[in-house]
Amino acid sequence: DGGITQSPKYLFRKEGQNVTLSCEQNLNHDAMYWYRQDPGQGLRLIYYSQIVNDFQKGDIAEGYSVSREKKESFPLTVTSAQKNPTAFYLCASSGGFGTDTQYFGPGTRLTVL
Amino acid sequence: KNEVEQSPQNLTAQEGEFITINCSYSVGISALHWLQQHPGGGIVSLFMLSSGKKKHGRLIATINIQEKHSSLHITASHPRDSAVYICAVRSNTDKLIFGTGTRLQVFP
Numbered sequence: 001d002g003g004i005t006q007s008p009k010y011l012f013r014k015e016g017q018n019v020t021l022s023c024e025q026n027l028n029h030d031a032m033y034w035y036r037q038d039p040g041q042g043l044r045l046i047y048y049s050q051i052v053n054d055f056q057k058g059d060i061a062e063g064y065s066v067s068r069e070k071k072e073s074f075p076l077t078v079t080s081a082q083k084n085p086t087a088f089y090l091c092a093s094s095g096g097f098g099t100d101t102q103y104f105g106p107g108t109r110l111t112v113l
Numbered sequence: 114k115n116e117v118e119q120s121p122q123n124l125t126a127q128e129g130e131f132i133t134i135n136c137s138y139s140v141g142i143s144a145l146h147w148l149q150q151h152p153g154g155g156i157v158s159l160f161m162l163s164s165g166k167k168k169h170g171r172l173i174a175t176i177n178i179q180e181k182h183s184s185l186h187i188t189a190s191h192p193r194d195s196a197v198y199i200c201a202v203r204s205n206t207d208k209l210i211f212g213t214g215t216r217l218q219v220f221p
Contacts, residue, residue, distance in 0.1 A: 042117065042199070042211030088154060098207035101146070104156035 003027065004105035006091050011110045013085075021076045021108045023091030031097040032074040036060060037088040037107075046089075049074055050097040078110065085112045116140050119200050119212040126219050132187040134215045136200030139181065143203050147174050147185050150197040150214065159185070159198075190219045 004025040013019045025032065030051050035043040045058030049068040063082025068074050074093075078085045090107045094100040120135045136145070147159040160167050160174040162183065167174050171190075176183040187194055200212040 040213060042115070042213050043201075043209075044211075045209070090154075090156065092156075098203070101158050101161050102209070103158070104148075107154040107156075109154070 004091060004093055004103055006089075006105035006108050008108060009106065011108055013110070013112050015112055016080045018080060019078050019085075019110065021078065021089055021091075021110070023074045023076065023105060025072055025074075025091075025093045025103075025105075027093055027095075027103060028071070029093035029095050029103070030071070031094045031100070032068065033092040033094075033102065034058075034064070034066065034074070034076045035090045035092065037090060043090065046076065048097070085110060115213070116210050117200055117202055117212040119198075119215050121215060122213070124215055124217045126190050126217070128191055128219055128221050130190050130219075132190050132194070132217065132219075134185045134198050134200075134217070136183045136185070136212055137181060138183075138200075138202045138210075140202065140210065141205040142181075143205060143207075145176055145183050146201040146203070146209075147183075148199040148201060150199060152196070156199070187217075190217075192219045192221055195219050 007022045033048045034046040037043050044060050047066040049055040052071045065077045088109050091105040092102040094102045117138045144163045146161050148156050150156045162176045171188045173186040195218050197214040197216050199214045
């Protein structure tokens with residue numbers, strides 16, 4: 001089955017701890033994205049990667065970091081510098097950046113206690 | 114003011130009703146997407162439009178580029194259509210801008 005997987009579905013962390021969210025795709029897509037979704041707001045872009053070993057900041061990158069060492073993987077680290085990390089995080093991928101339909105993972109709900 | 118506005122925010126319907134969800138945008142775009150977010154959170158792409166109209170099963174999406182407006186219609190609605198429907202536009206700088214979504218509940 002081709003698709004995007006995110007794990008875990010629910011994640012709880014104590015304030016001040018870094019946490020890494022996993023995103024894997026087997027669609028052979030070049031571009032991958034991380035979005036944050038908060039109640040009453042549209043999805044906001046955190047980071048994106050157009051190709052392996054390259055990534056760019058989105059609209060709300062502060063307090064987050066990413067890596068793209070493999071084409072199929074784009075993990076997101078939520079650092080202790082992120083002021084309000086509790087949110088729903090969605091990963092997506094597309095064949096190319098900017099023109100193709102994005103395919104979304106099931107999301108990870110992060111709660112910081 | 115948001116660059117992408119959806120209406121209504123919430124919508125309830127009886128099974129079988131015709132549903133319309135609206136999306137207006139204020140930026141230049143190269144394409145418009147309609148997405149469906151299930152109660153569990155997963156998002157599925159329904160349509161990508163740059164002009165005219167597209168149909169898939171009971172779903173119809175239209176766009177009027179001059180008026181900067183798109184509509185998503187659901188014919189013969191069913192409880193399984195209950196979800197959040199999100200409009201997103203691809204700006205001329207290739208950025209995706211999302212609306213806040215319309216929550217649809219269809220009751221039997």
